[in-house]
Amino acid sequence: MRRVWLIGLLLSACSSMPARDVSLYQSLGEQAGLTRIVEGMLLNIAKDPRIVGHFANVDITLLRDKLVQQLCVETGGPCQRSGDSMEEVHKGLKLTRSDFNALVEDLIAAMETQGVPVPVQNRLLARLAPMRGQIIER
Numbered sequence: 001m002r003r004v005w006l007i008g009l010l011l012s013a014c015s016s017m018p019a020r021d022v023s024l025y026q027s028l029g030e031q032a033g034l035t036r037i038v039e040g041m042l043l044n045i046a047k048d049p050r051i052v053g054h055f056a057n058v059d060i061t062l063l064r065d066k067l068v069q070q071l072c073v074e075t076g077g078p079c080q081r082s083g084d085s086m087e088e089v090h091k092g093l094k095l096t097r098s099d100f101n102a103l104v105e106d107l108i109a110a111m112e113t114q115g116v117p118v119p120v121q122n123r124l125l126a127r128l129a130p131m132r133g134q135i136i137e138r
């Protein structure tokens with residue numbers, strides 16, 4: 001009798017477990033999805049008077065490629081990051097919290113345009129949040 005109760009308890013616990021977590025990379029549409037998100041973010045930045053000036057002398061194609069690569073790595077995709085550290089890339093730019101927040105808002109708007117569900121957006125933002133200290137006021 002005790003064994004039947006234990007089996008019943010285990011089966012009910014298994015049925016209430018969430019389904020296997022799909023990787024963040026897959027949830028964002030893999031390489032093609034990340035590229036659409038980054039391109040959308042860059043278009044949003046181009047229309048954002050708060051931060052567009054920071055991108056005036058930037059090779060946008062190279063930036064797009066590096067951002068897609070960075071997001072691929074951060075989301076568990078099959079990419080490897082290359083190039084300078086976040087600190088080096090942002091050194092001397094003196095970006096503020098407001099600048100960083102504006103970029104995040106532009107990223108969120110791009111994800112919304114692509115139909116990325118809010119929980120998936122939040123998972124990505126949580127992965128990117130630690131970079132804040134490597135970017136602002138450098």
